[in-house]
Amino acid sequence: MTDYTFEGWCGHDSSSAKGNMKWEEYTPKTWSENDVDIKISHCGVCGSDLHTLRSGWYPTPYPCVVGHEIIGKAVRVGSNVTHVKVGDRVGVGAMAQSCGKPDCPGCSEGSENHCASAVGTYGAAFLDGTGKTYGGYANYNRTPGHFVFQIPDAIESEHAAPMMCGGITVYNPLVTWGAKGKRVGIVGLGGLGHFGVLFAKALGAAEVVVISRTHAKEEDAKKLGADRFIATVDEGWDQGENASSLDLIVSTVSSDKIPLSGYLSLLKLRGTFVQVGAPEDPLPAVPAFTLIMKAVRITGSGVGSTQQIRDMLQFVVEKGIKPWTQEILLKDANKAVVAFEDGKPRYRLVLKNENYTD
Structure with missing residues (x-):
């Protein structure tokens, strides 16, 4: 009782x-x-x-x-x-x-x-x-x-609360796929995405790039530590210097209406795209040659293990995140x-x- x-x-x-x-x-x-x-x-x-x-x-x-x-x-x-x-x-x-x-x-x-x-x-x-x-x-x-x-x-406590899901959801793939020394893209600057920027920088990424629909959050992205910003509303956003520029992309958005093929074009040879956002409807189809020509990997990740959560909390303390x-x-x-x-x-x-x- x-x-x-x-x-x-x-x-x-x-x-x-x-x-x-x-x-x-x-x-x-x-x-x-x-x-x-x-x-x-x-x-x-x-x-x-x-x-x-x-x-x-x-x-x-x-x-x-x-x-x-x-x-x-x-x-x-x-x-x-x-x-x-x-x-x-x-x-x-x-x-x-x-x-x-x-x-x-x-x-x-x-x-x-x-x-x-x-x-x-x-x-x-x-x-x-x-x-x-x-x-x-x-x-x-x-x-x-x-x-x-x-x-x-x-x-x-106010900071610890969102780490229990939002934080670990992006910490896991950044550690699992090795953000250190890599050029990392974070799709979406929301609750998960802003953790993605903070963690990727603290993990030693060579570059952190925020990918968003518009430029509305560009200044926030820079304040959080992002080195570069891509807005998909811009013409040719997935071409030129942005094409084949990233080693790892973590997508935090929970929408099925995303330019997935465009995201994949940002990846280098054998780059990795990790989906952590969970939309209610299926993701868009991807042309086979988008995968074949650069041997890119599409995978997913869900929150984290109990040990990863403990590791993340200690990492947050060490880095003052x-x-x-x-x-x-x-x-x-x-x-x-x-x-x-x-x-x-x-x-x-x-x-x-x-x-x-x-």
């Missing part, structure tokens, strides 16, 4: 993505000694929240409390959890559970994020039948301890999702629980 209740902003149908979530009490998963209860102080607002609220990727099992960039204080810790104690400042990202089986290709190599049975932080059923996942637009969260992380003292965030009170969560959909954040909205006390 606990002396607190689980309450949060519940979405009941697809209209909730338009700012129609309702503050309600709900029942979390059945407690086990593998779990951690977290009193939430901050939660980032991610594009995945809107996709889920409106049943964009798949039918959402309403009611649903979204939010998977959670920071708060551990207030109850299961006896089987050894790396967290009551009172610790902790975080939860986009995953709440994986199968953990030795014959799982993902789990067996420590890549739980690629487990075929991975359970998201909200809107999913736990594998052991103990209930459904509920996210961070709430006052409390319950998550199995394996996916609960210690937050270093040097990182402010600070994302661009804007706080908004938890009571205004409906306004936050509308603002996000309208593209207003510069560059990550973070809900702050006005009722949180340390």
Whole structure:
């Protein structure tokens, strides 16, 4: 038994993505000694929240409390959890559970994020039948301890929150495909894209290029550390000096209406294009010779493993990386999702629980 209740902003149908979530009490998963209860102080607002609220990727099992960039204080810790104690400042990202089986290709190599049975932080059923996942637009969260992380003292909670999904989503491919010493392109300058610029520079990229639709964010890109800016609205943007100029491109946009062939023309021989944004509809078709002539690689990446998240947090401390965030009170969560959909954040909205006390 606990002396607190689980309450949060519940979405009941697809209209909730338009700012129609309702503050309600709900029942979390059945407690086990593998779990951690977290009193939430901050939660980032991610594009995945809107996709889920409106049943964009798949039918959402309403009611649903979204939010998977959670920071708060551990207030109850299961006896089987050894790396967290009551009172610790902790975080939860986009995953709440994986199968953990030795014959799982993902789990067996420590890549739980690629487990075929991975359970998201909200809107999913736990594998052991103990209930459904509920996210961070709430006052409390319950998550199995394996996916609960210690937050270093040097990182402010407002900054740590968006790192739990937005940050790790771009850190993973930049490390996996080796940004150091390479010319790196970041498609889209939003919550993920601005992390892409910060991380690519800190990882030692030879050049960081932001690729955007217009020139509207060019000055911000330069302030974040970008060396060059390409606007696809410009005639011949994928030709001339831009053609075959990049080793690695990370695409953070979640739109299916992208000039994919043009992006690939920016890659050098055997360059790599990594898609991390997840549109609700298929990506555009690519002519075969676009791949054949330069042997370019198209791949994808999803958040990161538990070890990569720990590595990222330590890297952020070492490099003093600070994302661009804007706080908004938890009571205004409906306004936050509308603002996000309208593209207003510069560059990550973070809900702050006005009722949180340390």
